Amino acid sequence: PATPAGSPAAESGPVLASPGRPLAKPPVRKLAKDHGVDLARVPATGSRGEVTREDLLAYLDGAGGGGQAGAV
Amino acid sequence: MASPTHVGGGVNVDDLPHVDQPMIQMLTPEGKRVPGGEYERFAEDLDDEMLRLMYRDMTLSRRVDAEGTALQRQGQLGLWVPLLGQEAAQIGLGRATRPQDFIFPSYREHGLALTRGVPPETLLGIFRGVSHSGWDPQAHNLHPYAIVIGAQTLHAVGYAMGVQLDGDIATGDQDRDTATIACFGDGATSQGEVSEALTFAGTYNAPVLFFLQNNQWAISEPTTVQTKAPLHTRGVGFGVPGVRVDGNDVIATYAVARAGLDSIRAGNGPLLLEAYTYRMGAHTTADDPTKYRSDAETENWRAKDPIRRLRRYLLESEMADQEFFDGVDAEADELAAGL
């Protein structure tokens, strides 16, 4: 399900990667968690409809510019 | 058998009146017909034709067996389990059964399977590795071969309990009254499940024949490793009486089995029949008996060959001629060629 890429900055109007909960493999979930990112807001391009590591990194790139957005 | 001597008037296998009686024999190794006492009348059906049939059965069994070994050597079978030497025990029993009787075999019962109409190629399938068993048990009244030693004896007792519950004993109807047969070996007698089968048979007075082929060996172990008491006494303490027959004598085996089966079908309860015989070949084609037994022993038993003695008897009593024997051999060759 291709979804229009939402700007990570746009706090409102989350776009779900799938109708249910966002899909992602555990390390990507971890990465999102570590960066304080709600996976539901990350556009998913994975073949299973999941948020891939690349999706998340792209989202983080967009979000933080310098990538320090979620640094804990 | 020298038995342990304990003080007092207890029960001891040596005190059993019949324990040391020689086994029942009606055809000597030399092919001489000797009277079978109380069992004689159970050999009445054994007219010329029947004896020739049993000769044929034994010969075909042996031929199929030889072919099994040959096919294994050629790599066509993964393994073969020879019945060599046990033809009389199996054909004697098989021909004493009635069609409605149900047999629970072990894994060496090729002769019995033949009497139950299982095609040899079906049997071979097991050893070819294409099936674990190949026939419909109900169609042949023959359960699948059982490899886990002794397990089938309980199945037989259960089946016999079912026969009893169905009322299919002691009706006097020859085509209805049913006996069940549990086949097992001397080695198997050590498995707890075999004793449990004796227990259930005793308790429920189940119409079952425990058919023990004592071929003297369990792979490399002689019967003395399994027991110090003669095996026909095994059931005594369970309330299952026992009889020992010369299992290389097809006439005696037939007669004693017939007597037992008739009695079982009449509702007289279980019986253990020890067919005293010899595994003339290897345990299986994977086995090397020279590792554990002497040539002298094997030679000694070869003199008791079950087929040769019947052949002699048939010849000498003129119940069969060379033409007959040639015919049987031809049939055997043909059977083997098709395998």
Place this chain on the structure above:
Amino acid sequence: MASPTHVGGGVNVDDLPHVDQPMIQMLTPEGKRVPGGEYERFAEDLDDEMLRLMYRDMTLSRRVDAEGTALQRQGQLGLWVPLLGQEAAQIGLGRATRPQDFIFPSYREHGLALTRGVPPETLLGIFRGVSHSGWDPQAHNLHPYAIVIGAQTLHAVGYAMGVQLDGDIATGDQDRDTATIACFGDGATSQGEVSEALTFAGTYNAPVLFFLQNNQWAISEPTTVQTKAPLHTRGVGFGVPGVRVDGNDVIATYAVARAGLDSIRAGNGPLLLEAYTYRMGAHTTADDPTKYRSDAETENWRAKDPIRRLRRYLLESEMADQEFFDGVDAEADELAAGL
């Protein structure tokens, strides 16, 4: 016992010469001392003191047992397994053993445990639910209680095989030659493992006493559900001779056990001793025997009470007086009070 009638001269339990002999008895239910034949000399050690000791043992066992039941009723134990009625069988055997003998009990052997110096509170721990067993088996030459029916009989045979390998039989040294005892019940005889124990005992001629307390019941099942043959004949077909003793007669049990143990230690091989007794109480405190047996039966056996008959004998033969009995009762009360 009416046995099945099959044709021919086979072996049958009824043909055993001693099978229907009454069990060995040396003290009647009325407390009368009767001669024990060949076993008489094995009662020689039973002087006044020894008989009083056995009376005491039986009384303490019964008192501990009653306390077990009471404590269970009070909720202090999860369960109790009463030995009520089997005191003579256990004390007779226990006192016939030598210290080096090793016993493999079942779960009802509180009397035997007493003779082996296991403190009753340790026993109670099992039923309190604080341990599965509480003692060092080597310290008491008593294995833990065994709950899986029959399993311990194989352990006993293995231990006996070890004794034999160690050369601790037939040396003539009273403090060295060792017998092993396998305790089990009438119900247990149906377990395959018990038959396997008989098999191994026979094959290795193991110095083991199979001590079968036939208390007539396995929970709700009478012995007739387990076997049609008398249980002292169970070992016959395994080469293990059998003897039946009045298990409510502590003198006979002692003498016959003593004879058997001496003989086993001397290297004469295994023996099965059936102590014919009665489970006077429930199977366990969770059981309700009124569901499956008659008061008449229980009453009948109450007349054969093992303790009462010894008490009568001690009184009438003036081997003990009221003071002695009072003393024993006081000791029993004290013991129970500490539980």
Place this chain on the structure above:
Amino acid sequence: MAQLTMAKALNAGLRKAMESDPKVLLMGEDIGKLGGVFRITEGLQKDFGEQRVLDTPLSEAGIIGTGVGLSARGFRPVCEIQFDAFVYPAYNQIVTQVAKLHYRTLGHEKIPMVIRIPFGGGIGSPEHHSESPEAMFAHHAGLRVISPATPHDAYWMIQEAIADDDPVVFFEPKRRYWLKGEVDTERSGKDTYRATVLQEGSDVTLVTYGALVSTGLEVVKAAAEEGTSVELIDVRSISPLDVDTLAASVEKTGRLVVAHEAPTFLGLGAEIAARVTERCFYSLEAPVIRVGGYHTPYPPSRMEEAYLPDLDRIMDGIDRALAH
């Protein structure tokens, strides 16, 4: 509709099965006059006779092994094993014969046997009376392994097990024998070999079976009080395992806790964890958490409370799942 204990529901189910098929036999130790040590077969010998309710010799291998022969003769034996650990003497017959004869005979011979086993702890019994050996049977193909958790399921599942032409190992959660519940004797409403969602929830899925289903219901309540929404599933069928129902739930909640009394090491929880993780890898917010028996022998009964998973330990499992 009737209010019955699980024990009475089983008894009624057995009675029903015996009434509807004369080939159904009961076999076991003390099941006749005594009606079984748990009275599950109470009254059945009286009503159906000694030919249909057999007190057998004390031999589990014998019960199962003769049951195989009775099956070959066309009967449908329902074999009672008195307590869980006493099934082991029959293990050989069950796994090498009962499980395999249908396959061995190329489908010719069916073994429509039911093996009833009261299982699990919590009733203060001595050693060997409190075990949970279900995984030891489920590992073998050819056996169906099921366990009812409620009187209603007990009533219906025992009948379906008996009607099944394949062998069924039927585990009865013995400490729930006295649990009362509604039994609809008109209709089951359920498929014996499928899991049921007993309580819908959104935060975490709790999967269990047998005695712990009751505990699971308490967990649902306690968790709700703490603001956690638990979806409770009773697997009912251990083999075959209804992975679809479990996976659907986990895809929704993202978290799974599996609880059983059997040791976790190679217990059913391991299989569920492996399977669900494979199916729902991208949905899992947390690894599957297993709450079960320890890798020790079952302890003496005074210690069983510390051994058995209970409300606290399952709540803790849920917390561990939620901590991710």
Place this chain on the structure above:
Amino acid sequence: MAQLTMAKALNAGLRKAMESDPKVLLMGEDIGKLGGVFRITEGLQKDFGEQRVLDTPLSEAGIIGTGVGLSARGFRPVCEIQFDAFVYPAYNQIVTQVAKLHYRTLGHEKIPMVIRIPFGGGIGSPEHHSESPEAMFAHHAGLRVISPATPHDAYWMIQEAIADDDPVVFFEPKRRYWLKGEVDTERSGKDTYRATVLQEGSDVTLVTYGALVSTGLEVVKAAAEEGTSVELIDVRSISPLDVDTLAASVEKTGRLVVAHEAPTFLGLGAEIAARVTERCFYSLEAPVIRVGGYHTPYPPSRMEEAYLPDLDRIMDGIDRALAH
């Protein structure tokens, strides 16, 4: 250093153990004159006598049960079960007695027994001769369950098993009996109860044991040709399970494939998958993939190639792991 087959290595290990401790006894069917159907005990009865190498009656329960008694008497019995599926008649003794006596007696009684079981398929045998029942033992606390995969390990692990005061179920991968390899008879260099990394790699971890270790080595090569770096681990000890070694590898590679001949359903792979997933959840790039026997009875031997995991099926498992 010597080049030995696994069969000869086991024989040498047994001989060594018997030489160093007179209490070590061998027991089993046909192990004396014949030297066992696989000749593992060849020559030992001749050299140590019938009192130390016992041909027993044909009763597995008897072998193990008398072994318990011999243990109580101070012996160290090494019991041979002729083929895998023939262990079931002894299952009761093993799980209710051998496994539990140490605990039952509060540590007073030790059962230093070794139960040798040739296991697994691939040699064209009839029914019951090709099974992999290891999970059925590992589920029970109180038993150590181990399996050597090389002649070197066979030589040392059998000796360590015999020296161990706890009971050990020793699974011998029968189709590797004729596998030759270097045996360093001077030093083992390994701890029996730990897994070994046989090949380091970076893309995916492959865990296996027994006969499939050899296959695993082929997989490593074949995968390398395809550009995949496989880390191969032989667990060696099934219980206890050396999770640390597995977890360390998976934390590095992010992917795990477990292969064994036993059915995957409730096989060791399930436990490894559950445990490693719990430990390495955030390191896993893919769910743990299990490659194992199907949930069917072991087939007739002509079909066993289709049943047994082989290079292709394991490679496929690796592909499935890498596809995530």
